[in-house]
Each structure stands twice: as C-alpha cells, then as structure tokens.
Amino acid sequence: MKSLKLIGLALGASxxxxxxxxxxxxxxAVAGPMxxxxxxxxxxxxxxxxxxxxDLNAAGGVIGKKLALDVEDDACDxxxxxxxxxxxxxxxxxxxxxxxxxxxxxxxxxxxxxxxVLQITPASTNPLFTERKLWNVARVCGxxxxxxxxxxxxxxxxxxxxxxxxxxxxxxxxxxLADETKKALNKIGFTEKMxxxxxxxxxxxxxxxxxxxxxxIDLVYVGGYHQESGLIVRQMRDQGLQTVLMAGDALADxxxxxxxxxxxxxxxxxxxxxxxxxxxxKAIVEKFKANNIDPEGYTLYTYAAMQVWSQAVAxxxxxxPKKVMEAIKAGSWDTVIGKMEFxxxxxxxxxxxxxxxxxxxxxxxxxxxxxx
Amino acid sequence: MDYFAQQLINGxxxxxxxxxxxxxxxxxxxxxxxxxxxxxDIFMIGGFIALxxxxxxxxxxxxxxxxxxxxxxxVSMAITALYGWTVERIAYRPLRHSFRLAPMLSAxxxxxxxxNYSQIAQGARVKPVPPIITGGYTLHEGSEGFVVRLSNVxxxxxxxxxxxxxxFTWLVSRTRLGRDMRACEQDQTMAALxxxxxxxxxxxxxxxxxxxxxxAGMMYLLxxxxxxxxxxxxxxxxxxxxxxxxxIGSLPGAMLGGLLIGLIETLWSAYFSVEYKDVAAFSILIVxxxxxxxxxxxxxxVEKV
Numbered sequence: 001m002k003s004l005k006l007i008g009l010a011l012g013a014s015x016x017x018x019x020x021x022x023x024x025x026x027x028x029a030v031a032g033p034m035x036x037x038x039x040x041x042x043x044x045x046x047x048x049x050x051x052x053x054x055d056l057n058a059a060g061g062v063i064g065k066k067l068a069l070d071v072e073d074d075a076c077d078x079x080x081x082x083x084x085x086x087x088x089x090x091x092x093x094x095x096x097x098x099x100x101x102x103x104x105x106x107x108x109x110x111x112x113x114x115x116x117v118l119q120i121t122p123a124s125t126n127p128l129f130t131e132r133k134l135w136n137v138a139r140v141c142g143x144x145x146x147x148x149x150x151x152x153x154x155x156x157x158x159x160x161x162x163x164x165x166x167x168x169x170x171x172x173x174x175x176x177l178a179d180e181t182k183k184a185l186n187k188i189g190f191t192e193k194m195x196x197x198x199x200x201x202x203x204x205x206x207x208x209x210x211x212x213x214x215x216x217i218d219l220v221y222v223g224g225y226h227q228e229s230g231l232i233v234r235q236m237r238d239q240g241l242q243t244v245l246m247a248g249d250a251l252a253d254x255x256x257x258x259x260x261x262x263x264x265x266x267x268x269x270x271x272x273x274x275x276x277x278x279x280x281x282k283a284i285v286e287k288f289k290a291n292n293i294d295p296e297g298y299t300l301y302t303y304a305a306m307q308v309w310s311q312a313v314a315x316x317x318x319x320x321p322k323k324v325m326e327a328i329k330a331g332s333w334d335t336v337i338g339k340m341e342f343x344x345x346x347x348x349x350x351x352x353x354x355x356x357x358x359x360x361x362x363x364x365x366x367x368x369x370x371x372x
Numbered sequence: 373m374d375y376f377a378q379q380l381i382n383g384x385x386x387x388x389x390x391x392x393x394x395x396x397x398x399x400x401x402x403x404x405x406x407x408x409x410x411x412x413d414i415f416m417i418g419g420f421i422a423l424x425x426x427x428x429x430x431x432x433x434x435x436x437x438x439x440x441x442x443x444x445x446x447v448s449m450a451i452t453a454l455y456g457w458t459v460e461r462i463a464y465r466p467l468r469h470s471f472r473l474a475p476m477l478s479a480x481x482x483x484x485x486x487x488n489y490s491q492i493a494q495g496a497r498v499k500p501v502p503p504i505i506t507g508g509y510t511l512h513e514g515s516e517g518f519v520v521r522l523s524n525v526x527x528x529x530x531x532x533x534x535x536x537x538x539x540f541t542w543l544v545s546r547t548r549l550g551r552d553m554r555a556c557e558q559d560q561t562m563a564a565l566x567x568x569x570x571x572x573x574x575x576x577x578x579x580x581x582x583x584x585x586x587x588a589g590m591m592y593l594l595x596x597x598x599x600x601x602x603x604x605x606x607x608x609x610x611x612x613x614x615x616x617x618x619x620i621g622s623l624p625g626a627m628l629g630g631l632l633i634g635l636i637e638t639l640w641s642a643y644f645s646v647e648y649k650d651v652a653a654f655s656i657l658i659v660x661x662x663x664x665x666x667x668x669x670x671x672x673x674v675e676k677v
Contacts, residue, residue, distance in 0.1 A: 035496030037600065075496075170647075197647045201606065203596045206382035207641035207649075214375045214518055227498055227598075234597055238508065238523045239378070259598060261502040 025068040026061075026319055028053070028309070029088050030302065031081070031098030031108070032123075034073035037201070037227045040255040040297075041100045045122060046071055047293050048302030049097055051284070062310045063317060074108070076101040081108040089115020094319040097305040100298070102126030103172035109137050118321035120309060122301035125249060126176040130345040136321060138328060138346035140305045140335070141298070142353055144173070147248055147270050148180030150353040154268070155181075155219060155246070156190050162218035165194035167208070167232075169224035174200070177248045178223030193217065202228060209235045212243055222247040229267075230259030237263040244268060252297040257362035265360040270353045274366060275300040275337040284336050304335035374514035378521070379642040380635070385526045385595065387634025388533040392588035393611035394618065394626035395540070396581030402621040403557050403577045404468070409479040410459055412608015413486035414582045418452040418589025419599035420490055423499055426593075437505065441528075448590050449583040456582020457575055459486075464578075465571065483604075491601040500598040529591045536587055537627060540580060544623060549576060557621075610653075617657050619670020628668060632656075 030049035033042040053069045061067060070093060074081035081104030088096055089111055095118045099105045105124035112119045113136045121129065121139045125147060130137055155164060164185070168178035175197070182192060193215055196208060209232065212220060220236075220243055222229050229247050236243055244266055251269035260267070276285050281300055288295040295303075311334070312327040313319055332341045341349045356364045393415050400408040425447040429440050463482045467474040508523030544550035552573045555563040564570045592607070593599050610633055618629025633653050640652040660668065 035491070036602070037498055039497045196645065199647075199650075203592075203598075203603070204382075204386050204637075206386070207379060207638040208646050210375065210378045210382060211642060213378070216517070230500075231596060231598075234503065238521075238525065240508070240510065240519055240521045255498070255500070258502070259498070259500040261597075263503070 025066045027068045027070050027091070027093050028306075029070040029072055029093050029096040029098070031072040031074055031084050031088065031096055031104075032100040033076040033104075034071065036075040036077075038076045038100060038225055040226070040253040041123065041250075042073065044253065044295075044297045044299040045098065045100060045302045047288070047295065048122070048299040049306060051288060051291075052303045052306035055284075055287075056306065056310050062313050063319070067310075072096075072098070074099050074101075074104045076104055078103050078107045081105070082111055084108065085111035085117075086115065088112070089117050093117060094321050094324070095120075095309050097122055097302050097309075099124060101171065101173055102129060102176065105129055106132075106172060109134055112136050116321050118309065118325055120305040122305045123249070123298040124173070126172050127180075128172070128176070130347050133345075136325060138308075138325070138342055140301050140308065140337075140340065140348060141249070142272060142351040143347060144177040144180045144248070145184075146351050147353050148177060148182075148184045150270050150355065151181045151221065151246060151248070152184030152188065152190070154270075154355050155185060155221065156188050159219050160190075163193045163216050164190070165196070165212055165215070165217045165220045166192045167195075167220060167222045167224065168197045169200040169222075169228060170197050171200050171224070173248075173250070174223040174225070176223070178221065181221055181223065192221075198224075198228065200225065200228065203231060205232045205235045206239070208232075209239050209241060212236070213239060213241050217243050219244045219246060221245075225250045226253055226256040227259065230256050230264065233260045233267055234263050246270075249297075251358075252356075252364070254294070254296065254362060257358060260358075262360055264358045264362070267358040268367075269356050269358075269364075271297075271356055272301075272337070273352060273354050274356075275304075278337055280334070280338055281336045300336050304337045304340070307335045308333045308340060374512055374518045374520050375642070377512070378518075379638050381520070381522055381526060383635035383638030384631060385529050385634070386638060387614075387631035388530055389588050389591055389595070389630075390607070390611050390614045390633050391627040391630025392533055392536070392584050392591070393607060394614040394630045395537075395623060396585050397612050397615040398618070398620050398622060398626040399553075399577050399581050401615070402623075403553060404464070404475070404574060406464070406472075406475045407479065407612070408464075408578075408581070409476065409608070410463075410482035410486060411581065411585060412604035412606075412611065413483050413490075414452060414456055414459070414604070415585040415589050415592075415607055415611075416599070416601065416604030417455050417486060417490065418448050418582070418586030419593050419603065420494055420499075420589070420601075421451045421586065422448040422590035422593050423501060423599055426501065426504070440504075445532075445587065445590060448586045452586030452589070453579045453583040455486075456578040456585070459582075460575055460578040465574075483608075487601055487604065494601060496601065498598050498600045501593065503597060504594060525595050529595055532587060532591060536584065540584065541623065543580070549573070553577060613654065613657055617660055617667055619664075619667030622667070622669045622671070625667055625669035632668075 032045040053067045072084045085108035100123045102124040105121045113134045125144045168174045246268040249271045252271045316323045316327040357367045358364045396411045463478045464475045505525045511520040552568045614629035614633045615626045618625030636653045637649045640649045
C-alpha cells in the first residue's frame with residue numbers, strides 16, 4: 001500500500017515537473033489529416049506550421065515566450081477530429097491551426113469553443129464553419145459559396161450550351177461545394193445534365209464514367225477530394241472519354257498528378273491566387289525551397305494562420321483566446337499571403353478565387369487571373 | 373444496348389477482382405470451417421508487393437512491359453503466399469483444436485496486425501503508380517456516337533482471372549493435393565488416418581488462397597493505379613459477401629458470387645443511382661439468403677457425426 005502511494009506520488013511529481021518545464025513555452029497545435037487519403041494536405045499544414053514556429057521563435061517568440069508545436073492527426077475523420085479537439089482543449093493549448101476537411105473542422109470547433117481554444121482553419125471552406133456564431137473560429141481561406149460562384153462563372157462562360165455533370169462525395173466539404181456550384185449555375189440559368197454522388201473512398205468509377213459517356217458530358221464538376229477526382233479522370237481516359245474535370249481547392253497538390261499520370265492534363269480547379277507567387281511570400285518560399293519543400297496548396301495558408309495569431313497575441317498582450325479573437329477581428333494583419341482583415345464571423349474580407357489548369361508535366365498554372 | 377454492353381464490361385472486370393479474393397475465403401471456409409478475416413489484408417499486402425517489385429524492376433532499367441508484368445505477378449504471388457502461410461502457422465494452427473470462435477478472433481486480430489504493419493512500414497499515404505498499360509480497343513461505335521471501349525487493362529484482368537481460375541480448378545479436382553484437400557474438407561480425422569498430411573494440406577490451402585489474393589492485388593494496382601494500407605477492408609467485405617452469395621465453400625460459387633456483386637453494383641449505378649449501389653448489393657444478398665440459405669451454389673452442410 002505504502003509503495004503504491006509512493007509510486008503515485010512519484011508519478012504525480014513527474015507530471016508536475018513536465019508541465020513546469022513546459023510553462024516556459026506556449027504550446028500551440030496544428031491539426032489535420034497526417035494519415036489516410038488526404039495526408040498530402042496534412043503534410044502541407046505540418047510543413048507550414050513547423051516553419052512558422054521556427055521563424056517566430058527565431059524572431060524572439062511571442063510576448064517573450066518561445067513557441068512549441070503539437071502536431072495532431074484527425075485522418076479526415078469527424079470522430080477522430082472531435083477527440084483530437086478534446087485532447088487539445090484539455091491540454092490548455094490556446095490556439096490550433098486546423099483542420100483540413102470541413103467535416104473535421106466543424107465538429108472540432110464546438111469542442112474548441114467549450115474548451116476555450118481559438119481555431120483558425122487554413123483550409124476548410126464549407127460556409128457552415130463560420131456561420132454558427134461560434135466565438136472562437138476564423139479562417140484564412142475562402143468559402144465554398146465564393147468558390148462555387150467562380151466555378152459557375154467559368155463554366156457558364158466556356159461551356160455555354162454544353163453538357164455538364166455535377167458529382168459529390170457526400171462529405172461536408174464535397175457536398176457543400178457541389179451544392180454551391182449548382183446553385184450558382186442554376187441562378188444564371190444554366191442547368192446541369194446530371195447530379196450524382198459517390199462514396200468517399202470509392203475506387204471504381206467505371207459505371208458513372210460510362211453514364212457520362214452516354215449523356216455526352218463535356219465537363220464534370222466534382223465536389224470532392226483529389227484521390228477520387230484523380231481516379232475519375234484516369235477511368236474516363238481509359239474509356240476513351242475526353243470530358244474535362246473541374247473541382248475545388250482539394251486538387252492543389254502534386255499527388256493529384258501522380259494518380260492521373262499524363263491523363264490529368266487539362267483538369268481545372270479553383271483556388272486562391274497562388275500564394276507562392278505573392279511578393280510578400282518570396283523570402284519564405286525561398287526558405288522552404290532550401291529545405292526541399294515545395295510550399296504548395298495550404299502550406300503558406302497554415303503559415304499565415306500562425307502569423308495572424310502571433311501578431312494578435314502581441315497586440316493583445318496575452319494568449320487568452322477570447323481577447324486574442326477580439327484583437328484578430330479588430331485589426332489588420334500582414335501575412336505571407338498578403339494583408340488580412342476579418343469580419344465579425346471570422347471570414348477574411350479579401351478573397352479572390354481563380355481557376356487553375358493542370359498541365360502535362362504535373363504542374364498547374366493560373367488561367368484567368370481576373371477570375372472572370 | 374451499347375450502353376448496356378459497356379456497363380457489362382465494367383461489371384465483369386470489377387467482379388473478377390472480387391471473385392479472385394472471394395476464392396480465398398471460400399477455400400479456407402471449406403477446409404477448416406472458419407472465416408479468415410485477415411484475407412482482405414492479405415490482398416492488400418499482395419497489392420503492395422506488386423507495387424514494390426514493379427518499382428524495383430523499373431529502377432533497374434527493365435522496360436519490356438510483358439516481362440515486367442510476369443515477374444511482378446510471380447514475385448507478388450510467391451511473397452504473398454509466404455504471408456498467407458505464416459499467418460496460418462502463427463495465428464490459426466495453434467488454435468485449431470480450441471473452441472470454434474478462437475481462430476476467428478485470432479483472424480480479426482491478424483487483420484489489424486497486417487493493416488497497421490503496412491501502415492507503419494509503407495506509410496499512411498496513398499501509393500499511386502502511373503498508368504502501366506494504356507490503350508484499348510473500340511468494340512462498337514453506336515449510332516448516337518456512344519463508343520463501347522475495352523481497355524487493355526480490362527482484357528488483362530479478365531484473362532488472368534480466367535487462366536488462374538482454370539489452373540486452380542484443375543489443381544483441386546485433378547491432383548493429389550486437390551484430393552487431399554477434398555478429403556480434409558470431408559473429415560480431417562479420417563483423412564489423417566488414411567495418410568493425408570492434414571497440417572500440410574491446410575497450409576497449402578492458405579498458400580493458394582493468398583497467391584490468388586496477390587493476383588487480385590496486382591490487378592487492382594494495374595486497374596485503379598493505386599494502393600493504400602486500408603484497401604483490404606472494403607474489398608475484403610465485398611469479397612466475403614461474394615463468397616456467401618455464391619455459397620461459401622464452393623469454388624465456382626465464389627467466382628459466380630464475385631461476378632454477381634460486381635455486376636449488381638455496376639448496373640445499379642448505371643440505371644439507378646451510384647449512391648445506393650452497396651445497398652443494392654447487400655439487399656440482393658439478403659434476398660438470396662432468405663430463399664437459398666446456403667447461397668447460390670452451396671451445398672447444405674451435413675452435420676458431422
């Protein structure tokens with residue numbers, strides 16, 4: 001009995017010690033899909049966050065303290081995202097940059113709100129994320145209703161009188177994006193010929209590809225992630241179908257091209273103006289390149305989320321999430337992807353989606369800089 | 373009509389892959405009366421080994437596609453068969469005379485072990501390969517411009533399935549090993565008394581099942597162009613369903629079940645909605661089991677005395 005108590009004491013003491021050691025630092029977290037089908041994007045977020053923490057610490061930390069980074073994996077699974085969020089909240093971490101999948105960010109945000117954690121998502125574009133009047137959420141990316149508008153405008157302009165199919169993967173992000181695009185298209189008097197859904201994780205799309213072939217579909221808009229989009233493109237080309245695939249920001253990773261091979265040429269997607277090309281990003285892009293990392297997709301968005309938070313903390317003089325959030329919404333922040341201001345909901349005020357096209361070499365370029 | 377033909381092709385190819393995996397379930401069930409839940413993961417391992425051997429061959433500069441395919445096929449069959457043998461040896465054989473549920477629980481455990489093993493060894497990311505076999509044939513050009521296409525990959529998948537199926541059917545019905553297997557299936561004790569090496573026969577069953585799963589894994593890699601550590605689960609469930617639908621324990625039943633599941637999924641997606649294809653496949657399974665409790669080609673189990 002006595003020895004048991006002793007062990008208990010020793011364990012308690014060791015816990016106290018480790019928290020005491022950490023009290024020097026402020027631990028912040030990045031959460032996203034580090035494993036599973038979307039892990040390419042989890043890696044982008046991790047790269048961005050690690051570089052940001054390194055740079056912030058090199059510049060003297062935040063309000064005189066060094067930052068430590070906690071990387072959490074939600075595997076793009078809502079249940080796992082929720083438990084990750086509870087873990088972060090119970091560790092009293094004041095700030096999390098995450099998650100990637102909207103279906104993870106949304107349930108997690110409620111746990112963060114209860115646990116007093118400020119959440120800035122670098123990548124979740126579903127409108128619902130900021131529409132629920134939660135005090136603790138903000139995002140540094142655009143929204144699917146804006147993204148849908150840009151996609152719809154492009155389709156209406158270049159595919160007038162042609163047949164368009166809309167597919168979605170039934171996830172919060174995919175279904176939301178497909179619905180927004182459909183709404184925007186229908187509003188301008190454009191009716192799609194086919195509206196279907198599939199399961200995220202499906203591998204066989206041959207049946208749906210044959211259907212598109214029968215209906216002479218010229219363009220298929222996919223509300224879904226890059227793995228399924230890549231497989232759809234590949235199976236379309238296998239069946240001799242030259243239909244163009246268009247999707248959202250989930251296609252902004254080189255892994256898409258490695259799934260499709262050369263068949264991916266001509267595939268379209270909407271995304272913010274390439275953050276790597278912004279003048280504000282030049283120095284930081286160089287730093288990433290020196291480490292052999294291409295800061296594509298949401299890497300720099302994650303970096304920017306960290307910058308917004310750290311600047312707001314410096315201004316508020318505290319890491320208290322509620323005060324920091326007030327500061328974020330009141331101020332204007334210089335980030336790697338340009339100046340940012342937030343509205344009362346936590347969305348950024350300046351957003352401009354543009355259309356990109358994949359080329360034969362496995363890269364993508366902006367095709368209409370005006371975002372027509 | 374053209375549209376139907378195209379969907380038929382799609383369904384047969386998908387069904388062939390399911391069928392190849394289903395054979396592993398049905399053979400093991402036939403001989404030891406257990407469901408080998410780790411079989412889906414053996415299929416996944418087969419896919420990974422095919423990928424790794426393919427990458428090695430390409431990196432040493434081999435470019436002749438038929439040679440590459442043949443080597444990849446043999447290597448992945450051999451190594452995956454070794455996995456199948458090992459799994460039986462360490463997880464099932466020690467439990468053979470234990471209570472009925474024990475090997476099944478051990479199989480579920482083995483499935484987790486294999487999934488996590490490949491996640492750790494190969495990483496959690498999807499592993500894509502660029503298209504290896506491209507091109508195809510236009511079978512028929514319809515009046516409304518609908519073109520029925522058969523791609524080379526589809527031809528290879530179906531031909532490989534048919535050839536291997538023929539070989540293994542011959543093996544089971546005509547060879548000494550096949551006779552031993554059928555003997556063990558009927559009565560293990562009696563077979564042992566008559567000089568059949570029961571342990572070895574059961575091991576061989578697992579080896580054959582794993583080798584066919586490896587073929588399915590390689591076909592999957594060729595056809596869809598990617599593998600991941602989690603793919604064994606869904607494919608395993610579908611193939612298991614196929615085995616039950618065809619009548620578990622029956623070799624032609626497994627193939628028939630695989631083809632049917634593939635066709636039902638594809639045709640349902642083609643004429644109704646993609647969304648409910650799994651519902652359709654499983655509903656038909658339920659209906660079949662209500663009227664034919666032993667599946668389409670299964671024999672009613674005779675209580676052993």
